[in-house]
Amino acid sequence: MKKHNFFAGPSILPQFTIDETIKGIQNFAGTGLSILEISHRSKEFVAVVEEAQQLFRDLLKIPEGYSVLFLGGGASTQFLMIPFNFLGKKAAYLNTGAWANKAIKEAKLFGEVVEVASSKDTTYNYIPKGYEIPADADYFHITTNNTIYGTEIREDMDVNIPLIADMSSDIFSRPVDISKYDMIYGGAQKNLAPSGVTFVIIKNDILGKVDRPIPTMMNYQTHIDKDSMFNTPPVLPIFSALQTLKWLKAQGGLEAIEKINIEKADWLYDEIERNKMFKATVADKADRSLMNICFVMNDGFEEFEKEFLELATSKGMMGLKGHRSVGGFRASTYNALPKESVKALVEAMQEFEKNH
Numbered sequence: 593m594k595k596h597n598f599f600a601g602p603s604i605l606p607q608f609t610i611d612e613t614i615k616g617i618q619n620f621a622g623t624g625l626s627i628l629e630i631s632h633r634s635k636e637f638v639a640v641v642e643e644a645q646q647l648f649r650d651l652l653k654i655p656e657g658y659s660v661l662f663l664g665g666g667a668s669t670q671f672l673m674i675p676f677n678f679l680g681k682k683a684a685y686l687n688t689g690a691w692a693n694k695a696i697k698e699a700k701l702f703g704e705v706v707e708v709a710s711s712k713d714t715t716y717n718y719i720p721k722g723y724e725i726p727a728d729a730d731y732f733h734i735t736t737n738n739t740i741y742g743t744e745i746r747e748d749m750d751v752n753i754p755l756i757a758d759m760s761s762d763i764f765s766r767p768v769d770i771s772k773y774d775m776i777y778g779g780a781q782k783n784l785a786p787s788g789v790t791f792v793i794i795k796n797d798i799l800g801k802v803d804r805p806i807p808t809m810m811n812y813q814t815h816i817d818k819d820s821m822f823n824t825p826p827v828l829p830i831f832s833a834l835q836t837l838k839w840l841k842a843q844g845g846l847e848a849i850e851k852i853n854i855e856k857a858d859w860l861y862d863e864i865e866r867n868k869m870f871k872a873t874v875a876d877k878a879d880r881s882l883m884n885i886c887f888v889m890n891d892g893f894e895e896f897e898k899e900f901l902e903l904a905t906s907k908g909m910m911g912l913k914g915h916r917s918v919g920g921f922r923a924s925t926y927n928a929l930p931k932e933s934v935k936a937l938v939e940a941m942q943e944f945e946k947n948h
């Protein structure tokens with residue numbers, strides 16, 4: 593049976609990425625060796641890193657003056673590296689969910705943290721608006737896509753201090769005006785690669801502004817100076833990321849991918865609205881994520897949750913169970929998820945409604 597992969601992360605990758613990764617594991621770049629057993633300093637692998645960086649630059653239209661890094665440690669390590677490198681006295685954070693909270697917790701180890709707004713009171717089912725950002729903060733940190741709750745900030749905001757964004761789960765889902773950000777980072781395992789590599793897009797001139805000594809591995813300058821090769825980078829995940837980037841380019845780039853992402857999300861949200869048995873957890877359409885679509889059983893139908901999950905599973909749909917803090921269902925509709933999978937889910941919802 594055809595499987596439909598709705599997992600939130602690690603999550604679906606293009607078949608092209610998987611096929612090319614298999615080929616690279618068997619015989620990498622004609623070396624007769626596996627990508628698993630070659631030096632990260634071999635010219636063949638250095639070429640992989642350079643091509644991946646160049647595709648980041650081309651696809652996201654990254655302006656001059658930014659570096660693209662591939663690091664280990666996950667987005668969670670960035671939660672501490674950011675304040676380590678940038679928090680002198682005070683930083684501002686927007687609290688839109690569990691990941692934002694974890695970032696805030698780390699920042700508090702380094703200085704004063706101003707939580708400018710929070711949607712915690714309603715399980716983060718909206719994006720706070722109308723808050724003020726302290727002008728004397730060293731940076732403002734946001735999470736553009738809240739993977740667990742299905743909210744997303746899809747506009748690149750104008751702020752008067754350096755803007756840093758966790759884009760773990762929506763990078764490459766739409767064009768981004770990189771010039772509005774001083775740093776963008778994320779774990780690659782949501783929309784780009786298998787787990788193990790963290791991408792960082794960083795403006796070179798925001799570094800060197802704090803006085804504290806920074807351990808070598810925690811210092812962005814180290815990784816910029818050594819072009820992500822200070823120590824052994826996550827070789828295989830970087831290789832896989834390159835394949836996804838090539839695939840993205842072949843799809844027509846981010847404008848084309850965004851169009852498809854909007855079609856897929858609209859299709860599913862429209863069915864959730866239309867179908868009497870379901871309702872979306874995020875009421876404000878402007879705040880709804882294109883990547884993680886969260887919904888629950890509608891009032892009066894709560895008892896059918898398990899039954900619907902069983903029906904979907906029986907039709908090959910995997911990873912639809914919502915995060916334990918939200919309940920219900922979460923359909924992750926990352927770039928690689930084909931329209932047929934959304935169609936299968938919509939049809940299952942319609943069938944379920946007919947039978948009840």
Ligand SMILES: *Cc1c(COP(=O)(O)O)cnc(C)c1O
Pocket residue numbers: 601665666667668669691735737738739758759760761778779780782
């Ligand atoms: C998954 C996720 C993280 C955590 O990433 P790790 O690489 O596991 O540390 C952080 N932020 C967001 C928005 C995520 O979706």
